[in-house]
Amino acid sequence: MEFKDYYAALGVAPDADEKAIKTAYRRLARKYHPDVSKEADAEDKFKEVAEAYEVLGDAQKRAEYDELRRYGGRQGQSFEPPPGWHSAAGGFDDPHGRHEDFSDFFESLFGAARSRGQPRSHRGRDLEVELPIFLEESQSGEAKQVSFSLPQFDAAGRRIGDAQKTLNVKIPRGVVDGERIRLKGQGGPGINGGAAGDLYLVIRLVPHPLFDVDGRDLIVTVPVAPWEAALGAKVEVPTLGGRIHLSIPANSQTGQRLRIKGKGLADKQDGHGDLYALLKVVMPPRSDEDARELWRQLADRAGFDPRSTWSRQA
Numbered sequence: 001m002e003f004k005d006y007y008a009a010l011g012v013a014p015d016a017d018e019k020a021i022k023t024a025y026r027r028l029a030r031k032y033h034p035d036v037s038k039e040a041d042a043e044d045k046f047k048e049v050a051e052a053y054e055v056l057g058d059a060q061k062r063a064e065y066d067e068l069r070r071y072g073g074r075q076g077q078s079f080e081p082p083p084g085w086h087s088a089a090g091g092f093d094d095p096h097g098r099h100e101d102f103s104d105f106f107e108s109l110f111g112a113a114r115s116r117g118q119p120r121s122h123r124g125r126d127l128e129v130e131l132p133i134f135l136e137e138s139q140s141g142e143a144k145q146v147s148f149s150l151p152q153f154d155a156a157g158r159r160i161g162d163a164q165k166t167l168n169v170k171i172p173r174g175v176v177d178g179e180r181i182r183l184k185g186q187g188g189p190g191i192n193g194g195a196a197g198d199l200y201l202v203i204r205l206v207p208h209p210l211f212d213v214d215g216r217d218l219i220v221t222v223p224v225a226p227w228e229a230a231l232g233a234k235v236e237v238p239t240l241g242g243r244i245h246l247s248i249p250a251n252s253q254t255g256q257r258l259r260i261k262g263k264g265l266a267d268k269q270d271g272h273g274d275l276y277a278l279l280k281v282v283m284p285p286r287s288d289e290d291a292r293e294l295w296r297q298l299a300d301r302a303g304f305d306p307r308s309t310w311s312r313q314a
Helices: 006-010 018-032 042-056 059-071 104-110 135-140 226-231 289-302
Strands: 127-133 143-153 159-170 180-183 199-205 211-214 217-224 233-239 242-248 257-260 275-281
Touching: 006 018, 006 042, 018 042, 042 059, 042 104, 059 104, 127 143, 135 199, 159 180, 217 226, 217 233, 217 242, 226 233, 226 275, 233 275, 242 257
Parallel strands: 127 199, 217 275
Antiparallel strands: 143 159, 180 199, 211 217, 233 242, 257 275
């Protein structure tokens, strides 16, 4: 659940008095009212302001909100109230649907409706599950089976065990490591008829045996023989979409990078990063006497000193 900073929404200080809060609300409500405002996000801003005033304009709700804020709530951060926390101001009926567009944060703390004598309902907890996926899966946009443990609670809110749940989730094409995917209503079950929480899948890209990831670009190390580096060659190079032929320029060096445009990772707008072939000149593991003699002849004829740039004083 994401914490909401209601003071920031109204643009007032946390120690603002009742009059300042009401004045700020009226000014912003006029500014963002959907019937008069020309701003693109006016409706969302209007709901945000109305929700903030619903809490800060009520002395009991404000006191409870301040208690949660002192507990460590920060705007935009994941938040759960302290264990055993209950609102004395919540639990009202809302027959006119005034609060139906308020955030999950508001509903979980103040919005659960109940009648006299009935137990209070609670929204289920949000869950976060890490989802390992291969690079190839991040590019396909196909469904992936996700299994996780779902906590179970009794009517009093006591945890009584766990249940295993399995979902088939379509992984958006172009997801990146650390990205969070929200599945609304797939989290912890509500108590006494409360809404279920949300499930957040945190993408973790599994290290690939061939490719390193740099943003949307991929890097593949390409071993080349000394004669391929010296003379130039055409070699097969793997990509996520299959092998391609890459031309190695003559006189190539270890550490040289060759760009293969558009063979990197896809993004959500159907663009692609690039693949970089990182050349690595490798020697044969062993040589016979004839091969060694050829190397000696090459050394004599080349007249090449690879350390000529070193300082003579070093």
